[in-house]
Amino acid sequence: MEIYDLTAHELADLLQRGEMTSEEVTGAIFQRIHDVEPDIQAYVTITEEQAYEAARQVDGERRQGKDLPYLAGVPAGLKDVLCTRGIRTTCSSRMLEHFIPPYSATVVEKLAAAGAVFTGKLNMDEFAMGSSTENSAFFPTHNPWDLSRVPGGSSGGPAAAVAAGEAPYALGTDTGGSIRQPASLCGIVGLKPTYGLVSRYGMVAFASSLDQIGPMTKDVRDCALVLNLIAGYDPLDSTSAPGAGLGAVPDYTAFLTGEIRGLRIGVPREFFGDGLDSAVAEAVKASLGKLAGLGAVVDECSFPHAEYSVPCYYLIAPAEASSNLARYDGVHYGYRAVAENGGAYDLMEMYTNTRSQGFGAEVKRRIMLGTYALSSGYYDAYYLQALKLRTLIRDDFNRLFDQFDAIVSPTSPTPPFRLGEKSDDPLSMYLSDVYTIPVNLAGIPAISIPCGYTDGLPVGLQLMGPVFSEGTLLRIAHAFEQDTPYHQDRAPLKRGHAAVSPAGREGGDSHGRL
Ligand code: GLN
Secondary structure, eight states: OOGGGSOHHHHHHHHHTTSSOHHHHHHHHHHHHHHHHHHHOOEEEEOHHHHHHHHHHHHHHHHTTOOOOTTTTOEEEEETTBOBTTBOOOTTOGGGTTOOOSSOOHHHHHHHHTTOEEEEEEOOSGGGOOSSSTTOSSOOOOBTTBTTBOOOSSSHHHHHHHHTTSOSOEEEEESSSTTHHHHHHHTOEEEEOOTTTBOOTTBOOSSTTTOEEEEEESSHHHHHHHHHHHBSOOTTOTTOOSSBTTBSOOOGGGGOOSOOTTOEEEEEGGGGSTTOOHHHHHHHHHHHHHHHHTTOEEEEEOOTTGGGHHHHHHHHHHHHHHHHGGGOSSSSSSOOOOOGGGOOOOHHHHHHHHHHHHSOHHHHHHHHHHHHHHSTTTIIIIIIHHHHHHHHHHHHHHHHHHHOSEEEEESSSSSOOBTTSSTTOHHHHHGGGTTTHHHHHHTOOEEEEEEEEETTEEEEEEEEOSTTOHHHHHHHHHHHHHTOSGGGOOOOOOOOOOSSOOOOOOSOOTTSOO
């Protein structure tokens, strides 16, 4: 295996044993970035200089015998929705194309304090709205398993970067599936934590009652290690939980025992109905057999309100987005439209031109949907109904968790689809998150892990648990992983044929970056 193929914990061990310096590891990752980035296009901004500086700092401290956090000196990528002080944070939107935040997100501060070496900012669907990363205002990212296919979204940049060896691990965000679905499509591990476990301070808001930040990694141990670093109370986020449920945030690696005998796992039959690709269903069913083989008690169950999740989400998320995105008015910060020929816009023209030029089509669609659902006369008929459905969906989960320790489903109904395949059909794109959305609506944690292949493309298995059950989910995921080879496989960067050729990238250097 090459250096860029190693997990974060394998790299940490090399650093600890003095077999490599952080500068050398960082060099290997940037070499990989330069080699494959023209094909993958995962990065919006590469911060090579700052990375070497951070790496040398860690190396210096290690030479002085300082007691360093375990992952100190290991490179990491950040989804471009996370604010980084002094480094452009675009949300893959024209609106924030030149936005340089004056502060960093809490998770960024926490990783930096643990000695992380940041490689750069990773591509995403604009404002995290999408399931393919094709909604990026800059360029689409390509799936390392087949370059003609999407990496999923909205955290397609982080997923592709980790799968292609361009970052040992990354942070993504998940509002309706954006960590888990791309993790599934790129054959990596992705965890959406319980709402409130990880601070959202400094994450550009999409739908605040649903958004969470989480790890995207090559294996389950890395996922536990990164969660250790980012979980915990933050006074700067008013929705931050005081601890992890009843107590302090635990050491999540303590759950990786390999032992899952007697754990009760539920399989909702509604998650295996229409729209599920048959090869994906096969791979997931085979995984259920493996879990049973490890001693788990696997039983069928019912999730009666499953079919309402997507419509419910597509009222609540756009409603919150329409409110959150009102701040991009051309006045406070971000893009401002200016009149041509030295003329001047009046205030209303400035607002409307700024927003019509600064936002892409999907973002505008969400703002219109949300504004409509919240407007007088429609609020009761749409938004309020959606809130009620949200309660019913949460109740479904609560009932199931009286009976089961975890619930299992496919992560995505299909393997990675071709670039362009769903671009003109928002509804079919929305259905890509049919199994992940209920989790955000209920605020519970869920993890996606690789569980097989169909035609050489990765398939993901989703494990969901009650609030603050990250430990149990990681335990099951780890036991499954120890029993299967998928986490050791690396993407082949195979060339295929896109459904339509992806839209040309506007501007940018030869790598398409801006
Ligand atoms: N694909 C879903 C959407 O477009 C979820 C996105 C996300 O989790 N950020 O809203």
